[in-house]
Amino acid sequence: MEKDKIWLSSPHMGGEELSYINKAFDENWIAPLGPNVTGFENDIKKYLTKNDASAIEVAALSSGTAALHLALILLGVDRGDEVICQSMTFAASANPIVYLGAKPVFVDSEEDTLNICPEQLEIAIKDRIALGKKPKAIIAVHLYGMPYKVDEINSIAKRYDIPVIEDSAEALGSKYKDDYCGTFADYSILSFNGNKIITTSGGGALITKDLQAKKKAIFLATQARDDAPHYQHSEIGYNYRLSNICAGIGRGQMQVLDKRVEARREMFQFYVNLFHKIKGVRVFEEPSNNYFSNHWLTVIEVDELKTDGISREELRKCLESENIESRPLWKPMHMQPVFKEYPYYGTGIAERMFKNGLCLPSGSNLTDNDRIRIKEAILNCFIK
Ligand SMILES: *Cc1c(COP(=O)(O)O)cnc(C)c1O
Numbered sequence: 282m283e284k285d286k287i288w289l290s291s292p293h294m295g296g297e298e299l300s301y302i303n304k305a306f307d308e309n310w311i312a313p314l315g316p317n318v319t320g321f322e323n324d325i326k327k328y329l330t331k332n333d334a335s336a337i338e339v340a341a342l343s344s345g346t347a348a349l350h351l352a353l354i355l356l357g358v359d360r361g362d363e364v365i366c367q368s369m370t371f372a373a374s375a376n377p378i379v380y381l382g383a384k385p386v387f388v389d390s391e392e393d394t395l396n397i398c399p400e401q402l403e404i405a406i407k408d409r410i411a412l413g414k415k416p417k418a419i420i421a422v423h424l425y426g427m428p429y430k431v432d433e434i435n436s437i438a439k440r441y442d443i444p445v446i447e448d449s450a451e452a453l454g455s456k457y458k459d460d461y462c463g464t465f466a467d468y469s470i471l472s473f474n475g476n477k478i479i480t481t482s483g484g485g486a487l488i489t490k491d492l493q494a495k496k497k498a499i500f501l502a503t504q505a506r507d508d509a510p511h512y513q514h515s516e517i518g519y520n521y522r523l524s525n526i527c528a529g530i531g532r533g534q535m536q537v538l539d540k541r542v543e544a545r546r547e548m549f550q551f552y553v554n555l556f557h558k559i560k561g562v563r564v565f566e567e568p569s570n571n572y573f574s575n576h577w578l579t580v581i582e583v584d585e586l587k588t589d590g591i592s593r594e595e596l597r598k599c600l601e602s603e604n605i606e607s608r609p610l611w612k613p614m615h616m617q618p619v620f621k622e623y624p625y626y627g628t629g630i631a632e633r634m635f636k637n638g639l640c641l642p643s644g645s646n647l648t649d650n651d652r653i654r655i656k657e658a659i660l661n662c663f664i665k
Pocket of ligand 1: 345
């Protein structure tokens with residue numbers, strides 16, 4: 282009999298989600314607005330600001346991708362503009378640049394957090410300016426929950442006066458110097474897709490410190506209707522608001538977010554202990570106490586020169602044969618067929634990590650029995 286599949290990251294309900302959904306049904310709020318939407322926005326605000334909820338504004342949206350699209354529009358990104366984007370990320374970080382007819386400029390990762398490299402970022406900015414075009418924005422990503430080098434990136438952005446869009450899709454619950462990811466930039470985004478640390482089945486949020494910007498985001502996200510009794514439009518709008526049903530799931534999920542972070546961090550610790558004795562495998566840890574990762578996914582790098590020839594791909598296949606899902610890191614955007622004509626600045630770190638890196642099952646709902654199976658599969662792979 283085939284063993285049950287162990288997933289990389291699967292939805293994990295807390296228990297209260299249905300009560301918020303039932304309330305929406307009882308009150309007939311079956312729409313992309315309503316009390317759950319407002320409640321969910323307030324939950325996120327309170328969480329990210331540790332109860333100083335006036336410090337940020339949150340707009341709940343239909344996806345993280347929609348949030349990135351609106352952030353770029355609010356920053357005035359237009360046809361022909363250039364936007365810098367971390368190369369090693371999910372395509373959703375870069376796609377909205379192209380929706381607007383703008384041009385992505387990709388930048389490599391650094392070794393410590395696997396996120397946008399400050400040195401390469403500055404080289405890219407200088408070169409783009411020298412070529413006649415100052416980038417309109419920088420999209421930096423907290424990949425797999427690990428905060429990027431926030432101080433370094435912010436100081437470069439400030440020096441050249443370029444706004445930052447913080448892609449926190451994978452980093453809800455992560456912190457840098459004790460402040461939550463999602464609060465470090467002009468615009469930040471979250472995702473509540475099915476595989477993220479909490480989910481609304483599909484959804485996202487845009488975070489800003491500017492109330493007017495939030496209002497504009499909601500205006501654009503609800504078809505850009507002018508204030509008139511009839512339907513009048515002076516701008517192009519979108520249908521990007523989160524539904525009151527999905528927001529109900531989100532409200533239930535916010536109640537258990539800290540538990541989800543704790544469980545993911547325990548999975549990470551499990552892998553640290555497991556690989557401690559295996560030569561040639563590096564588990565990506567926080568580079569210093571300034572970093573607190575939600576460890577959405579635990580990432581390892583396999584150096585086959587030191588593992589007696591066991592490669593990343595071999596380990597992945599070992600796990601697959603035991604019905605355990607694992608996955609190579611995001612294929613860098615500058616290596617993607619669809620983005621190959623765009624500029625790239627780097628030294629090959631993202632490429633190396635794409636070749637040797639592996640994401641391991643990290644869900645908050647994995648059981649002791651799952652961990653035993655994962656451990657056996659990994660040990661058998663390295664010991665055979
Ligand atoms: C998931 C994800 C997104 C997009 O979020 P959706 O809600 O799926 O649209 C953007 N950036 C990163 C890094 C992601 O992992």
